[in-house]
Amino acid sequence: MLTQAPTPAIYRTRITHSRHTPIHHSFEYRSYSWYIDVDELPALPWWLRPFARFNPDDHFAEPPSEDPSSATDASLRDRLEAVFADHDIAMPDGQITALLQARVIGYVFNPLSVFWCHDRDGRLRHVVAEVHNTYGGRHAYLLPPADLPVVTAKKFYVSPFNKVDGYYSVRAPRPGQEVDVTVSLHRQRQNTFPDFIANLRGDLRPATWTQVAIMQFISPLAPLLVAARIRIQGIKLWLRRLPVVPR
Known part of the structure; x- marks a missing residue:
């Protein structure tokens, strides 16, 4: 039985992307991710805060306000609740990691x-996978448990x-000593082999001040490097004359 982290x-992670059609192309890089409770965001000393800020407005859409003239200070839980409301589903009232x-x-x-x-009894009820593109867009997929x-x-x-077009197959079990999340893109249901696979795998580390500081040396400016690497791979695909799909 998996023990929840x-x-x-x-998590010190290794991310791999593999494209199989119409050309073969793959790459891999190392990074790190945070695993948090959305209601108990990490509290870091002042000198580390620039390297790990958790802003709710970095995720999902801002939920509608009853008073449009007032500034909305929606939490991550509030924003997730709006995602569930868009699907006419009640959000579980337990822990959200x-x-x-x-x-x-x-x-x-x-x-x-x-x-x-999770619900208040600790049972996993739903998984939400939020995808961001390099153009500033974001979309949330509301899923059942994805062990x-x-x-x-x-x-x-x-x-x-x-x-x-097509569909995603998502496997996202709750993290334990390891995290292992896989998303594959399929164009036709009769084709069991995916057109594209992305995998994130990593090992657990305690979120101590020392570990946070170490990660700034191992993977400095991690979000910027991730965005840069994706763009570099896009340029490589363009140079290989892979057709561009307009937005």
């Missing part, structure tokens, strides 16, 4: 953030080399 925690990138030196980029939503792969239709433009 404590929060907050850090998340695997995501923090804002580092004012910059954040979360290609994939995963939220595990085994679950399927959802693709509804969001992510890569300039992939149409908004």
Whole structure:
């Protein structure tokens, strides 16, 4: 039985992307992700805060306010509740944990953030996979528990080399001593081999001040590096004459 990881925690990760059609192309890089409780965000000393900020407005859409003239200070839980409301589903009222990138030196980029939503008895009820593209867009997929792969239709433009068609197979078990999340893109249901696979795998580290500081040397400016690497791979695909799909 999987023992759920404590929060907050850090996972030193290895991310792999593999494209199989119409050309073969793959790459891998190392980074790190935070594992947090959305209601108990990590509290860091002042000298580390620039390297790990957790802003609710970095995720999802701002929920509607009854008073549009007032400033909205929606929490991550509030924003998640709006996602469930959009699907006419009641959000579980227990712990919500998340695997995501923090804002580092004012910059954040979360290609994939995963939220595990539990009921008050601790049972996992839903997984929310939020995808960001490099154009500033974001989309949330509301899924059932994903210890085994679950399927959802693709509804969001992510890569300039992939149409908004087909479906994703998502496997996102709750993190323990390891985290292992896989998303594969399939164009035809009869084709069991995916067109594209992305995997994030990593080992648990305690979110101590020392560990946070160490990560700034091992993977400095992590969100910026992730965004840069994705753009570099896009240029490589363009140079290989892979057709671009307009937004």
